[in-house]
Amino acid sequence: MTDLSHPPLPGALPDKRQVAASFSRAAASYDSVAELQRAVGGELLRRLPQKIAPRRWLDLGCGTGYFCRALDQAFPASQGLALDIAEGMLKHARPLGGAEHFIVGDAERLPLRDGNCELIFSSLAVQWCSDFAAVLSEASRVLQPGGVLAFASLCVGTLDELRESWRAADGMVHVNRFRPFSTYQQLCDASGLRVLNLEQVPHVLHYPDVRSLTHELKALGAHNLNPGRPGGLTGRARIVALVEAYEQLRQAQGLPATYQVVYAVLEKPL
Numbered sequence: 001m002t003d004l005s006h007p008p009l010p011g012a013l014p015d016k017r018q019v020a021a022s023f024s025r026a027a028a029s030y031d032s033v034a035e036l037q038r039a040v041g042g043e044l045l046r047r048l049p050q051k052i053a054p055r056r057w058l059d060l061g062c063g064t065g066y067f068c069r070a071l072d073q074a075f076p077a078s079q080g081l082a083l084d085i086a087e088g089m090l091k092h093a094r095p096l097g098g099a100e101h102f103i104v105g106d107a108e109r110l111p112l113r114d115g116n117c118e119l120i121f122s123s124l125a126v127q128w129c130s131d132f133a134a135v136l137s138e139a140s141r142v143l144q145p146g147g148v149l150a151f152a153s154l155c156v157g158t159l160d161e162l163r164e165s166w167r168a169a170d171g172m173v174h175v176n177r178f179r180p181f182s183t184y185q186q187l188c189d190a191s192g193l194r195v196l197n198l199e200q201v202p203h204v205l206h207y208p209d210v211r212s213l214t215h216e217l218k219a220l221g222a223h224n225l226n227p228g229r230p231g232g233l234t235g236r237a238r239i240v241a242l243v244e245a246y247e248q249l250r251q252a253q254g255l256p257a258t259y260q261v262v263y264a265v266l267e268k269p270l
């Protein structure tokens with residue numbers, strides 16, 4: 001991924017083609033390993049305001065479209081738009097339905113007209129966008145007055161066990177970087193949207209071993225894409241050192257991997 005500090009650092013901007021290619025490659029394996037993504041998107045759905053009845057919704061960064069189908073069930077009378085930067089994800093999602101249109105596009109520059117929808121739902125996608133202010137501004141432009149943006153994202157603290165274990169093993173950047181929660185707060189407050197709810201919630205998953213975790217990240221397309229990541233093969237000695245460091249953290253349920261999830265619900269003023 002990218003350096004998500006604010007303002008974005010030119011030297012560490014995301015290579016969007018790389019993000020798109022990584023998720024496109026992961027489309028076939030994604031659903032089998034998306035336990036956290038299901039839990040987080042489900043929680044985001046529960047956090048939607050009770051009384052909304054959007055005529056048109058947008059699933060921003062829809063991936064394989066699991067939540068398009070959930071939104072279609074929740075709002076059967078509405079029309080759905082599904083948008084993702086990864087064409088391979090859309091190819092996978094399209095035949096499964098849920099949305100009326102599947103659109104290749106970038107959350108930072110939406111190919112949609114002003115006031116196009118009443119709900120934007122985005123689960124675990126915007127952590128890949130280096131310019132989060134642009135995401136908020138585009139969401140605000142595309143929403144109708146009174147419309148709702150609900151997003152879930154990841155912030156600093158995510159995958160720290162893996163990050164620290166790699167640091168102990170070889171001192172290199174092997175894990176994606178994330179914005180601090182305070183940056184989400186600042187940018188949401190400055191967006192012109194009304195913040196109805198903004199919260200950080202830790203989710204901890206457990207793995208039998210380090211390999212299961214790193215394989216899962218790869219299958220999700222969410223392995224390290226940071227600028228400055230080490231190139232080439234990961235040497236055997238470094239892997240042994242990584243495993244040794246991570247094993248120090250073992251709990252009764254297995255090796256913990258913490259995801260610091262940001263949940264937000266914002267409304268465009270009338």
Ligand SMILES: C[S@@+](CC[C@H](N)C(=O)[O-])C[C@H]1O[C@@H](n2cnc3c(N)ncnc32)[C@H](O)[C@@H]1O
Pocket residue numbers: 019020023024034037038041060061062063064065066067083084085086089105106107108122123124125126128129222
């Ligand atoms: C972890 S997946 C989540 C997919 C889906 N929302 C879910 O919860 O299962 C992240 C998705 O965000 C998409 N994505 C990343 N950067 C994006 C951008 N700038 N604009 C649109 N989609 C983007 C990726 O291609 C990927 O499909």
